[in-house]
Amino acid sequence: MITLNNISKRVANRTLFENVTFTFNEGCRYGLTGPNGSGKSTLLKIVMGVEQPTTGTVALPKKVGFLKQRIEDFSHFTVLDTVIMGNTRLWDALSERDRLYEAEMTDEIGMRLGELEEIVAEEDGYSAESNAEVLLIGMGIPEEFHRKKMAEIPTDRQFRALLCQALFGNPQALLLDEPTNHLDLESISWLEEFLHDYQGVLVVVSHDRHFLNSVCTYIADIDYETIIAYPGNYDAMLVTKTAVRSRAEDENKAKEKKISQLKEFVAKFGAGTRASQVQSRVREIQRLQPLELKKSNIQRPYIRFTQPEKQSGQVVLKLDNVSKGYGEELVIKNFSCEIHKGDKIALIGNNGRGKTTLLKLFAGVLLPDSGKLTYGHQVDIGYFPQNHADVIDKHTDRTAFDWLKGRKEIVFDQDARGVLGKMLFSGDDAFKAVRALSGGETARLLIGGLLLTAPNVLIMDEPNNHLDLEAVSALAWGLEDYKGTSVVASHDRGLIDDFATKLIAFEEDGIHFFQGPLEEYLQKKAAK
Numbered sequence: 001m002i003t004l005n006n007i008s009k010r011v012a013n014r015t016l017f018e019n020v021t022f023t024f025n026e027g028c029r030y031g032l033t034g035p036n037g038s039g040k041s042t043l044l045k046i047v048m049g050v051e052q053p054t055t056g057t058v059a060l061p062k063k064v065g066f067l068k069q070r071i072e073d074f075s076h077f078t079v080l081d082t083v084i085m086g087n088t089r090l091w092d093a094l095s096e097r098d099r100l101y102e103a104e105m106t107d108e109i110g111m112r113l114g115e116l117e118e119i120v121a122e123e124d125g126y127s128a129e130s131n132a133e134v135l136l137i138g139m140g141i142p143e144e145f146h147r148k149k150m151a152e153i154p155t156d157r158q159f160r161a162l163l164c165q166a167l168f169g170n171p172q173a174l175l176l177d178e179p180t181n182h183l184d185l186e187s188i189s190w191l192e193e194f195l196h197d198y199q200g201v202l203v204v205v206s207h208d209r210h211f212l213n214s215v216c217t218y219i220a221d222i223d224y225e226t227i228i229a230y231p232g233n234y235d236a237m238l239v240t241k242t243a244v245r246s247r248a249e250d251e252n253k254a255k256e257k258k259i260s261q262l263k264e265f266v267a268k269f270g271a272g273t274r275a276s277q278v279q280s281r282v283r284e285i286q287r288l289q290p291l292e293l294k295k296s297n298i299q300r301p302y303i304r305f306t307q308p309e310k311q312s313g314q315v316v317l318k319l320d321n322v323s324k325g326y327g328e329e330l331v332i333k334n335f336s337c338e339i340h341k342g343d344k345i346a347l348i349g350n351n352g353r354g355k356t357t358l359l360k361l362f363a364g365v366l367l368p369d370s371g372k373l374t375y376g377h378q379v380d381i382g383y384f385p386q387n388h389a390d391v392i393d394k395h396t397d398r399t400a401f402d403w404l405k406g407r408k409e410i411v412f413d414q415d416a417r418g419v420l421g422k423m424l425f426s427g428d429d430a431f432k433a434v435r436a437l438s439g440g441e442t443a444r445l446l447i448g449g450l451l452l453t454a455p456n457v458l459i460m461d462e463p464n465n466h467l468d469l470e471a472v473s474a475l476a477w478g479l480e481d482y483k484g485t486s487v488v489a490s491h492d493r494g495l496i497d498d499f500a501t502k503l504i505a506f507e508e509d510g511i512h513f514f515q516g517p518l519e520e521y522l523q524k525k526a527a528k
Helices: 040-048 079-084 088-102 107-122 125-138 155-167 185-197 209-215 234-269 275-287 355-363 400-405 413-422 427-431 439-453 469-481 493-499 518-527
Strands: 002-011 014-024 029-033 055-059 064-066 173-177 201-205 218-223 226-231 315-326 329-340 344-349 370-375 381-384 457-461 485-489 502-507 510-514
Touching: 002 040, 014 040, 014 055, 014 218, 014 226, 029 040, 029 209, 029 234, 040 064, 040 173, 040 201, 064 155, 079 088, 079 125, 079 155, 088 107, 088 125, 107 125, 125 155, 125 185, 155 173, 155 185, 185 209, 185 518, 201 209, 209 234, 209 469, 209 493, 218 234, 226 234, 315 355, 329 355, 329 370, 329 485, 329 510, 344 355, 344 493, 344 518, 355 381, 355 457, 355 485, 381 439, 400 413, 400 427, 400 439, 413 427, 413 439, 439 469, 469 493, 485 493, 493 518, 502 518
Parallel strands: 029 201, 029 218, 064 173, 173 201, 344 485, 344 502, 381 457, 457 485
Antiparallel strands: 002 014, 002 055, 218 226, 315 329, 315 370, 502 510
């Protein structure tokens, strides 16, 4: 188990946690939730000793797996060695053993080598490479990469190797911060199954609602400057949390109404002959004082794309044998497709196979090297790039309000403020400089621009990357309700399930257009 004892953490003038005492129990799988900036990643760093709390202590089991984020620290190690490093005791023993075998043999070295061999045996070190290979293959890293240096394999595969490192060696506790970020749908499914069988204590941070719902048996929610445990998955927590808050607010309203009636009685008869009754009412008023409810962190943007101002034709865009490459590398090869008015399409597949390139072709940001791209009648495209800097210049002093007003030729101030309010930019937040916005704030501002301009075609590349769970849910509902045409690349299964009725799947043998939702696609693929 993992025990937090009176943990507090303050950053500048802000309190993230205040005297938190909490136990993550063995055999339970916890989703650590809370909006961007609530302190989820900070808490994991405190647990691992990477960051110090303001007050309090942490108790950990001996063997803990932790998902590291700095791939550059392992660039000169082989992929297999990087995974085996997840078992620190074994790796240290193997490294020392290799060094001693290179030295001149003495009785002392011989004794030490015997001790090291015992450690290797205790840690199942003689099966280490084969166990590491099982994890790597499950994560979609083929055998030909296993003995290469980390720097020699694609970046997304390096992050997967670090995830295998966290899982390696049967850790008693697992701490995973956004483990699905660099995984395709197949690898996410494999990880879900692995974690279902895991017997230790799991604490995972993820913005993927489907993953949390699939994996978690408890939700540890950071709110009210503490951690509150809810049994069940994320959706169950949301229902319970909202109901508890609503009940407390209703009870306060009832108390305030009763207090108002009692105060009227006291004011009317306070100077009269009914002194004992008045004093009784005064005591009742004191007893009924409403509970002071701390502000909850539940915040959800309101994402409803308005009816497009212009209606497109039935054929929105058409690709005929389109190819696109970068230098010697051909990313899109002789691809043809036709997108129709009202289509809700998700792009799925491994990173590096061309999803972003295809979306840029759709959006007109790139031109094909060969083939033909044709837009339909009155097509008006709203584009959300994966790299926000493609649309928002972070090197200026423009405010969020100014940037939003610049998205449309004629915009009334109240309309811009209204959109910003829906995107959780209330009060002075509307006048933050865009260079000072966080990733999540920038993503919400970009979505606000799409709400304001009301295009009839949405092209969105990984829009959920920096959004918290509540914002991703709001985006899914907005896309599902959208009356135009939408084409969205995402690894978030919950988002795809909620809105997509068609898929463009990037597979090893090419790009395939699939007429149907994700569940049907996965079933057909599994049946092959």
